[in-house]
Amino acid sequence: MALMPKRVKHRKVQRGRIKGNATRGNTVAYGEWGLQSLEAGHIAANTIEACRIAATQYVRGEGKLYIRIFPDKPVTARPLETRMGKGKGEPDHWVAVIKPGTILFELTGVGHDAARDCFARVAYKLPLKVRLVARQQTV
Template sequence: MALMPKRVKYRKRQRGRIKGNATRGNTVAFGEFGLQSTQAGHISARTIEACRIAATQYIRGTGGKLFIRIFPDKSVTARPLETRMGKGKGEPDHWVAVVKPGTVLFEIAGGTHDAARDCFNRVAHKLPVRVRLVERQPG
């Protein structure tokens, strides 16, 4: 089941522009290893679900735990195909999470560095942004 908010203040949002680096959610907080974005972009709810399935399939045997640190709370609208111009803005089509450079997308608790690297390598192939593996900093 794809992620989406229960309710939002406004159904239709403007696209906007993604500027600057992430100041929040940019450190590993729950697990030992994290997957950090190095590019800005939008990640759809279906992509997040595909990443979740790929990661859980890999860590099922190791006994690790997956943490998803992003949530798709922005609606993206679309017009029906073969519709003439005008007649206003389209209806909400899907939901995306806005990601800035430095945002930690996923985390893994338990397991070794090699296992986390292999798991996140599978996840990275499904993402539309460039990512890197980061470790929890002591302290």
């Protein structure tokens, strides 16, 4: 089952614009390795689920996967071959809004090579350019 909110304040929202870089959620917080977005965009709920399956199949119980994004924005769509007008369409699917610098997924309990291979499989399924980042040492 794809991710979606349990309840929302508004059923339909406007499209909006993605401006600037991520100021929150841009550091590796839970794992040792992170997958960071390099460009802005939307990631659908079923894409997040496909990435989760690809990553968990690769690590096979060795490491732990953390998902740092959640699809909380509804995207509406009109039925095919419908004339213009008659208002906005019904909610079709849910997306997560991604700014450049956002950490999408994190891994812990695996080495550098395993994390690189795992995130390469995940990156293939994503519509954005991403890169592998390591956790920064805090003093």
